[in-house]
Amino acid sequence: MLVxxxxxxxxxxxxxxxxxxxxxxxxxxxxVAERIARGLGGGTMGARFVQVQWSNIDxxxxxxxxxxxxxxxxxxxxxxxxHAVTIPYFEFREVLAVRPEDASxxxxxxxxxxxxxxxxxxTIAYDLLLAARDSTGIIPxxxxxxxxxxxxxxxxxxxxxxxxxxxxxxALRRRGGTGFIILPQPVAIGHYVGVLARADxxxxxxxxxxxxxxxxxxxxxxxxxxxxxxxxxxxxxxDRVLRAKTPLTAGAARTTGLGQAIAYLPSxxxxxxxxxxxxxxxxxxxxxxxxxxxxxxxxxxxxxRMLTTVYIEIIRGTxxxxxxxxxxxGLVGVVRLPAFLAAVLALGLNYAAYEAEIYRGALxxxxxxxxxxxxxxxxxxxxxxxxxxxxxxxxxxxxxxTNDFVALLKDSALVSVITVVELTKETAIYxxxxxxxLVPGVLCAAVYLAMSLPLARLARxxxxxxxxx
Amino acid sequence: MTGGRRALLAIDRLRVRYDSRDVLQALTLxxxxxxxxxxxxxxxxxxxxxxxxxxALQPFDAGAIIVDGFALGPGPVPPESxxxxxxxxxxxxxxxxxxxxHLTARDNVTLALRHVMGKTRAESDxxxxxxxxxxxxxxxxxxxxxxxxxxEAQRVAIARALAPDPALLLMDEPTAALDPARRTALAxxxxxxxxxxxxxxxxxxxxxxxxxxxxxxxxx
Numbered sequence: 001m002l003v004x005x006x007x008x009x010x011x012x013x014x015x016x017x018x019x020x021x022x023x024x025x026x027x028x029x030x031x032v033a034e035r036i037a038r039g040l041g042g043g044t045m046g047a048r049f050v051q052v053q054w055s056n057i058d059x060x061x062x063x064x065x066x067x068x069x070x071x072x073x074x075x076x077x078x079x080x081x082x083h084a085v086t087i088p089y090f091e092f093r094e095v096l097a098v099r100p101e102d103a104s105x106x107x108x109x110x111x112x113x114x115x116x117x118x119x120x121x122x123t124i125a126y127d128l129l130l131a132a133r134d135s136t137g138i139i140p141x142x143x144x145x146x147x148x149x150x151x152x153x154x155x156x157x158x159x160x161x162x163x164x165x166x167x168x169x170x171a172l173r174r175r176g177g178t179g180f181i182i183l184p185q186p187v188a189i190g191h192y193v194g195v196l197a198r199a200d201x202x203x204x205x206x207x208x209x210x211x212x213x214x215x216x217x218x219x220x221x222x223x224x225x226x227x228x229x230x231x232x233x234x235x236x237x238x239d240r241v242l243r244a245k246t247p248l249t250a251g252a253a254r255t256t257g258l259g260q261a262i263a264y265l266p267s268x269x270x271x272x273x274x275x276x277x278x279x280x281x282x283x284x285x286x287x288x289x290x291x292x293x294x295x296x297x298x299x300x301x302x303x304x305r306m307l308t309t310v311y312i313e314i315i316r317g318t319x320x321x322x323x324x325x326x327x328x329x330g331l332v333g334v335v336r337l338p339a340f341l342a343a344v345l346a347l348g349l350n351y352a353a354y355e356a357e358i359y360r361g362a363l364x365x366x367x368x369x370x371x372x373x374x375x376x377x378x379x380x381x382x383x384x385x386x387x388x389x390x391x392x393x394x395x396x397x398x399x400x401x402t403n404d405f406v407a408l409l410k411d412s413a414l415v416s417v418i419t420v421v422e423l424t425k426e427t428a429i430y431x432x433x434x435x436x437x438l439v440p441g442v443l444c445a446a447v448y449l450a451m452s453l454p455l456a457r458l459a460r461x462x463x464x465x466x467x468x469x
Numbered sequence: 470m471t472g473g474r475r476a477l478l479a480i481d482r483l484r485v486r487y488d489s490r491d492v493l494q495a496l497t498l499x500x501x502x503x504x505x506x507x508x509x510x511x512x513x514x515x516x517x518x519x520x521x522x523x524x525a526l527q528p529f530d531a532g533a534i535i536v537d538g539f540a541l542g543p544g545p546v547p548p549e550s551x552x553x554x555x556x557x558x559x560x561x562x563x564x565x566x567x568x569x570x571h572l573t574a575r576d577n578v579t580l581a582l583r584h585v586m587g588k589t590r591a592e593s594d595x596x597x598x599x600x601x602x603x604x605x606x607x608x609x610x611x612x613x614x615x616x617x618x619x620x621e622a623q624r625v626a627i628a629r630a631l632a633p634d635p636a637l638l639l640m641d642e643p644t645a646a647l648d649p650a651r652r653t654a655l656a657x658x659x660x661x662x663x664x665x666x667x668x669x670x671x672x673x674x675x676x677x678x679x680x681x682x683x684x685x686x687x688x689x
Contacts, residue, residue, distance in 0.1 A: 367567065369563050369565060369567030370567050370568075370569055370570070372526050372561075372563070372567065373561070373563060373567040373568075373569070373629075374569075375526065375549060375556075376524050376526070376556065376559065376560065376561040376630070377556070377580070377581035377585060377629070377630075377633065378553065378556035378557065378581060378585040378633065379549075379581070379584065379585060380549055380550070381549060383584055383585075387580060387584060388569055388580075391571050392569075392570060392571050395571065466571075
């Protein structure tokens with residue numbers, strides 16, 4: 001049995017859940033895997049599919065979750081340096097999609113200076129955009145999926161999308177052929193390959209042999225024709241692969257781990273600033289809204305108390321991830337929020353619910369006797385809150401607030417799903433590139449700790465100072 | 470009983486119900502200017518409730534309370550904005566002091582002077598210094614409540630209640646946390662306060678302490 005891994009979320013025509021039987025997958029990569037299994041086992045071997053997130057295919061194959069990764073996996077120098085990679089079996093074109101009204105002005109990346117260009121993270125397309133950022137000044141935006149870039153292009157959040165032509169054509173079909181157009185001139189050419197664990201080079205050679213056989217006997221062409229992805233360039237690719245004595249490699253000089261780490265430090269630093277900015281702004285919003293909610297819940301009329309309670313329970317009872325999606329994608333018909341603003345809003349409004357409960361608890365923890373003493377001295381309710389209740393509640397609230405801020409620092413990693421590249425996302429990109437999570441993970445953890453530990457210390461010091469004397 | 474002088478505090482047939490039980494049934498009581506009245510009786514008889522009703526911290530069901538011309542009637546406690554004249558006339562020393570934990574002894578005393586009476590910080594500090602010294606806790610002015618002994622905290626609480634110069638001081642179980650020597654000293658202090666024309670209504674179940682009052686009213 002050949003155990004192979006792919007991402008069914010990537011969808012047709014690569015790998016998708018079979019609409020007739022969602023427990024099964026179908027797609028041209030599924031059939032390629034089955035063809036490879038048949039070739040390896042002399043016709044008797046079956047193929048078993050393992051679902052894996054697309055960006056984690058390399059890590060999973062190296063861990064031994066499956067033997068072969070196959071799901072629109074791109075041929076890159078980094079991948080060849082880190083893993084055992086098959087010969088290319090499909091040639092794709094990196095194509096630009098733009099809105100129809102821009103088609104007359106935009107013919108390539110060079111026409112997109114200062115514009116936002118979307119793509120899938122950890123891809124050749126993303127690397128192309130990063131290179132273009134430095135050379136022509138475009139703004140690369142990375143997504144975790146290949147559907148929302150096109151939706152955001154149509155909605156005007158993005159000015160162009162750069163992705164594989166198969167993905168672009170599929171997106172256009174789903175929109176009924178309207179909303180954007182695909183530029184005919186490709187930006188670059190790439191290939192899909194299978195990826196195996198570095199130690200599995202013998203199996204890789206067997207897989208290569210099966211792929212060559214499938215190119216020769218026409219079964220690969222049949223598969224691609226069945227899924228409407230066959231074109232002349234595939235025939236040219238097959239000829240070239242079959243003629244080549246040694247496997248075509250996209251080999252490149254491999255930099256050392258230390259060199260790569262140093263090269264990534266500036267982007268990690270930039271991403272850390274984004275994490276810090278998102279967290280600080282979200283926390284500020286959470287504190288302000290939280291105070292308003294707590295006051296409403298403690299001092300407001302009945303209807304306001306009910307309203308704040310409903311808000312707090314809904315926010316605390318639903319996932320932050322869902323709230324992020326709703327604010328960024330769900331509200332697009334009402335208001336088109338920039339990703340950074342949507343991230344701050346979602347995190348801030350979410351944490352406000354938790355802050356509100358902290359403040360309410362802290363305000364209620366101030367002994368009643370002191371509030372009554374305030375009344376007998378002639379203070380108004382507002383003065384009691386400002387002079388007696390608030391200052392003491394702040395002290396009670398400080399420790400839980402610090403905890404929340406540290407939690408928020410880490411939860412801010414979630415905002416990468418709406419294209420904000422923060423520390424964890426940048427680390428994931430780095431890890432994909434070097435093919436290991438070890439060094440990137442340690443670096444990333446160190447940066448998070450460098451941000452959270454001083455905070456915890458500060459809070460402890462304040463608490464000590466306020467408790468004594 | 471009040472020697473013909475007009476009463477500073479007049480409680481007339483005060484009735485307070487809790488959970489359909491009468492805590493106070495028909496309390497009638499007067500306190501003259503400069504008079505110390507001890508309100509006695511076993512626990513749960515309604516002494517604290519009576520003080521709280523006079524300070525408008527708690528509603529009552531029937532009767533009337535008049536403090537130096539300011540009248541409180543049955544029903545819900547009026548909003549603070551309508552209680553300003555009462556707040557000027559009545560000070561309250563709580564059982565357990567209820568000092569503001571985040572402020573020093575001095576700031577506990579000056580808070581109302583500055584934010585209610587509108588005095589400057591310097592004026593307030595001068596008043597606080599005098600008051601704390603007269604109550605023998607001048608040296609503790611910079612301490613926080615958590616650093617004060619029970620007796621010190623109580624005297625700071627008295628100073629805080631006296632700072633706005635109320636005509637009537639209500640005290641709830643002032644001797645509860647004091648040793649015998651302190652009780653005698655407290656009685657002398659209270660007597661001195663009332664020589665200045667202030668009236669005192671003290672809820673206590675300490676008969677020895679009550680004996681030093683001008684008059685004892687026993688609830689049963």
